[in-house]
Amino acid sequence: MLRVALLGAGRIGQVHARSITESGEAELAWVCDPVETAASTLAGRYGAKWSPEPGDAIEDASVDAVLIASATATHTDLIRASVLAGRKVLCEKPIDLDMARIDACWADIAGKAPFVMLGFNRRFDPTFREVNERVKAGEIGPIRALRVTSRDPQPPPGAYLAVSGGMFRDMTIHDFDMARFFLGQIVEVSAVASHNNDPVFVAAGDHAQAIVTMRNTDGALCTIVNSRSCAYGYDQRLEAFGDLGSLEAGNLTATAVRAFNAKETEAAGPVLNFFLERYLPAYKAEFAEFLAAIREDREPSVGFADGRAALVLAEAAIESVATGRVVPVTGG
């Protein structure tokens, strides 16, 4: 059994605790969180040790791997400490909000054969993954365009917005990674955004809506459509379009049953509420890939460089909104 220390017992930490304990190949050895009740409650649920201090778990020689699900600002320090202690790492997105801190972290760990997987869970969503595999198998011929729709059901609180790094670094970062998953290297980014005249977004200097267009090295195009709120729930769809057709992954509902009556046809129940429901199978599959890469002694399918590249695209989108120009990128 792989002994895993979980750092961060918040929303996503609780999901990962479940994936670890239900995997059958790993055990939750530690839960660390400065909020002691959060750490002790989650640890108690699974019979793990707990501490407010992540170093207690990272330095425990019986720990094989560290899953970093703490606040974003702590990620690079915890990656560095974990790799230098010889642990395998699965870290939540984004690596950091600041490129200089990401590069400084990599400079410190690069010589230590680091095993760092990034938590871009959407790559492991069964429907998106199927579309990706079928595109790569040639079903739609050369891919010409990717359309990603990603709308949250409601915006995060103003306090979160203030420290989130903004929509592109915090939210669109998943979609930038999805673009790279399908299209490989991106060379050009253009973006427009709006705060909807909503005082919450105005005060945070952030956006309520954004549309990003990108181009890859082969000239294939990508459109990302984001919104911080959506009346019908968590809108997560994509379409890959190629010379021989298109492949589309739609929203998921709790049941496949559809109602037909005098007012409507094909009426479905609401879409799955938010990421904890919509991507539960993806989080499990992500952890399964972490275990498989360790077992097979290979690189994880999504790593530190992918986390950095997604931030390169986020920075380019921010520059494009500020300047109104198309921004050429390298390293995306």
Ligand SMILES: NC(=O)c1ccc[n+]([C@@H]2O[C@H](COP(=O)([O-])OP(=O)(O)OC[C@H]3O[C@@H](n4cnc5c(N)ncnc54)[C@H](O)[C@@H]3O)[C@@H](O)[C@H]2O)c1
């Ligand atoms: N992949 C996804 O779908 C997804 C979804 C949500 C959040 N996230 C990412 O996961 C991270 C956590 O987000 P969340 O929504 O769970 O936040 P959260 O606020 O619910 O939980 C974060 C927890 O980290 C703890 N923490 C802070 N500093 C710590 C430290 N040094 N060591 C250990 N724990 C520490 C906090 O006390 C808090 O309990 C963020 O980086 C976020 O971007 C990813």
